[in-house]
Amino acid sequence: MKYSFPCIFAVLLIASTLSAQQIKDVPLTDAGYIAVSSAVKMGYLPLSSDNTFQSDQAVSRKEMAIILDKLLSGESKADLTKVQIQELLGLSKSFKAKVVQFEKLQNDLTAAQSRLNDDQKAIHGDISRLTEQLSSANATIEDLKTNTAKQASGNIEIEKQKKESSDQHLAMWVAIGFSLILGIIK
Numbered sequence: 353m354k355y356s357f358p359c360i361f362a363v364l365l366i367a368s369t370l371s372a373q374q375i376k377d378v379p380l381t382d383a384g385y386i387a388v389s390s391a392v393k394m395g396y397l398p399l400s401s402d403n404t405f406q407s408d409q410a411v412s413r414k415e416m417a418i419i420l421d422k423l424l425s426g427e428s429k430a431d432l433t434k435v436q437i438q439e440l441l442g443l444s445k446s447f448k449a450k451v452v453q454f455e456k457l458q459n460d461l462t463a464a465q466s467r468l469n470d471d472q473k474a475i476h477g478d479i480s481r482l483t484e485q486l487s488s489a490n491a492t493i494e495d496l497k498t499n500t501a502k503q504a505s506g507n508i509e510i511e512k513q514k515k516e517s518s519d520q521h522l523a524m525w526v527a528i529g530f531s532l533i534l535g536i537i538k
Contacts, residue, residue, distance in 0.1 A: 377404040396422055 378388050388405055391397040396419045400406055411419075 375399060375403065375405045378407060 375385070375389060375392065378385050382388075384407070388397075388407065392399055392405065397405070397411075
């Protein structure tokens with residue numbers, strides 16, 4: 353028979369009501385006292401020789417295997433009543449529904465994350481293309497500025513030549529006019 357973590361946890365919680373053994377380093381007001389006391393009473397986790405639990409000490413893989421073996425084989429120091437077994441079965445069913453809900457939510461979140469990753473890749477591609485287009489547009493603008501500057505310089509030169517040409521025409525007409533006047537006066 354396969355047991356889930358919620359079922360094992362439920363066993364510890366229900367069985368915790370059967371035990372009230374005093375543990376020196378876990379006060380009665382501690383939120384985990386009932387679970388710790390229950391695990392000790394049922395023989396899953398032993399106390400140290402000085403009657404302390406030493407909750408900050410890690411459980412080794414070997415110790416966890418022994419605990420799981422005791423849980424799965426039904427070996428414990430406290431016998432459960434039929435009512436408690438029924439309660440545990442009910443809890444395991446409700447936890448099973450919660451696990452299914454959690455797995456569905458996790459799958460939905462994984463799918464959403466995948467879609468977001470795809471969208472992010474597409475956005476990065478768009479940004480790269482826009483950056484290239486912007487770079488190309490900036491190069492075109494610089495070319496237009498250069499050509500406009502050259503054209504403006506050329507326009508200034510043309511205006512200068514027009515003015516010189518106009519001044520030359522004026523001087524020529526003045527000279528022609530003086531020649532005519534001088535030729536008439538003579």
